[in-house]
Amino acid sequence: MLTVRPATPDDAEQILAFIRELAAYERAPEAVRATAQDLRSALAGSDPRVQVLLAEWDRRPAGFALYFRQFSTWEGKPVLYLEDLFVRPEFRGRGIGRDLLLRLARIARETGCARYQWQVLDWNRPAIEFYQAFGAKVLREWLTCRVEGEDLARLAGAGEAPR
Numbered sequence: 001m002l003t004v005r006p007a008t009p010d011d012a013e014q015i016l017a018f019i020r021e022l023a024a025y026e027r028a029p030e031a032v033r034a035t036a037q038d039l040r041s042a043l044a045g046s047d048p049r050v051q052v053l054l055a056e057w058d059r060r061p062a063g064f065a066l067y068f069r070q071f072s073t074w075e076g077k078p079v080l081y082l083e084d085l086f087v088r089p090e091f092r093g094r095g096i097g098r099d100l101l102l103r104l105a106r107i108a109r110e111t112g113c114a115r116y117q118w119q120v121l122d123w124n125r126p127a128i129e130f131y132q133a134f135g136a137k138v139l140r141e142w143l144t145c146r147v148e149g150e151d152l153a154r155l156a157g158a159g160e161a162p163r
Helices: 009-025 036-043 096-110 125-133 149-157
Strands: 002-006 051-057 060-072 077-087 115-118
Touching: 002 096, 009 036, 009 051, 009 060, 009 077, 051 096, 060 096, 077 096, 096 115
Parallel strands: 077 115
Antiparallel strands: 002 051, 051 060, 060 077
């Protein structure tokens, strides 16, 4: 039996375990630098930086969806951004991913979001097909830009824009 509930800071260790499993699935297990304390802090307070839905199957941890709000300047409204959706392999095919995706769509509508968006790796055909079955459009013309690590430190410390 599936149950889904909002996570609390006390769930940080379980969320971190899911994140590590997701990173291994996405072929980047070494990329996880988050700690349980990072997650506890992000989930804490009256206005947490992130929110998480935890899925349990017969009281066993089965999956999660981590999300937060962005803002659309063109729409003038919030956007629900799904950072990660993951269901453990042994629980797949039971409707858990579907349930998490639909619950977040409802949250987006209930909180006045203009849209609900996320990213998917281009090689992850099962996920792409799963999302498209729900009406998601894969926007191939938009490319993600990212600055991190030493590049971020260098950019933040720059007195002027690069030429």
